[in-house]
Amino acid sequence: KLEVLIVGLAGGMLPRFLRFNFPNTTVDCVEIDPVVVDVAREYFGLEQDDRLRVHVADGIDFINKAPDGSYDIVIMSAFSVCSILCTI
Numbered sequence: 001k002l003e004v005l006i007v008g009l010a011g012g013m014l015p016r017f018l019r020f021n022f023p024n025t026t027v028d029c030v031e032i033d034p035v036v037v038d039v040a041r042e043y044f045g046l047e048q049d050d051r052l053r054v055h056v057a058d059g060i061d062f063i064n065k066a067p068d069g070s071y072d073i074v075i076m077s078a079f080s081v082c083s084i085l086c087t088i
Helices: 013-021 034-044 059-065 081-085
Strands: 002-007 025-031 052-056 073-076
Touching: 002 013, 002 059, 013 025, 013 052, 025 034, 025 059, 034 052
Parallel strands: 002 025, 002 073, 025 052
Antiparallel strands: none
């Protein structure tokens, strides 16, 4: 069984894709903004089950609290306002 962590949910399309196409995969998503989670559920059909879980938390804190070896793959799909504005 493959354990995947995605930091940054957006519309939830990537975790849904992984859950649908890779049946032996469990996906945990971490999103800091609960409004993003609500939008993914309401407008993009994101549903949680035993293979797709969403956690509202800071991604770095979540990773630091996870036991070593919890995930086979970690995908960083997050950004901060500063990461955009500070480069302009």
